Amino acid sequence: MDIDFVNRVRDRIECMRVRPLLQSFLDGELDKPQRQRVAAHLEACRRCGLAASTYESLKRRLGRFGQPADPDAVARLTDFVDRLADAPDGDGRDGTG
Numbered sequence: 001m002d003i004d005f006v007n008r009v010r011d012r013i014e015c016m017r018v019r020p021l022l023q024s025f026l027d028g029e030l031d032k033p034q035r036q037r038v039a040a041h042l043e044a045c046r047r048c049g050l051a052a053s054t055y056e057s058l059k060r061r062l063g064r065f066g067q068p069a070d071p072d073a074v075a076r077l078t079d080f081v082d083r084l085a086d087a088p089d090g091d092g093r094d095g096t097g
């Protein structure tokens with residue numbers, strides 16, 4: 001059994017569990033155990049870390065005008081971030097791996 005494959009699958013499962021929690025995490029709505037779990041994953045997983053920081057800066061931008069975010073815009077952004085997180089690795093820029 002390829003241990004690398006197993007690890008990869010496990011990472012993907014954790015990503016799927018963590019991603020729906022990202023927004024609540026950034027809004028500070030999670031319990032402590034959940035928060036710690038998401039935080040730990042964000043440190044370990046570059047994609048989810050990237051998704052989290054994208055959410056954060058988008059939120060900041062949307063909140064700047066002091067009005068509730070347009071749900072339609074939020075849905076589109078969420079979709080965008082999801083696709084970002086699903087994007088395959090290896091665009092060749094990262095030489096150190």
Ligand SMILES: [Zn+2]
Pocket residue numbers: 011014015018041045046047048049
């Ligand atoms: Zn992840």
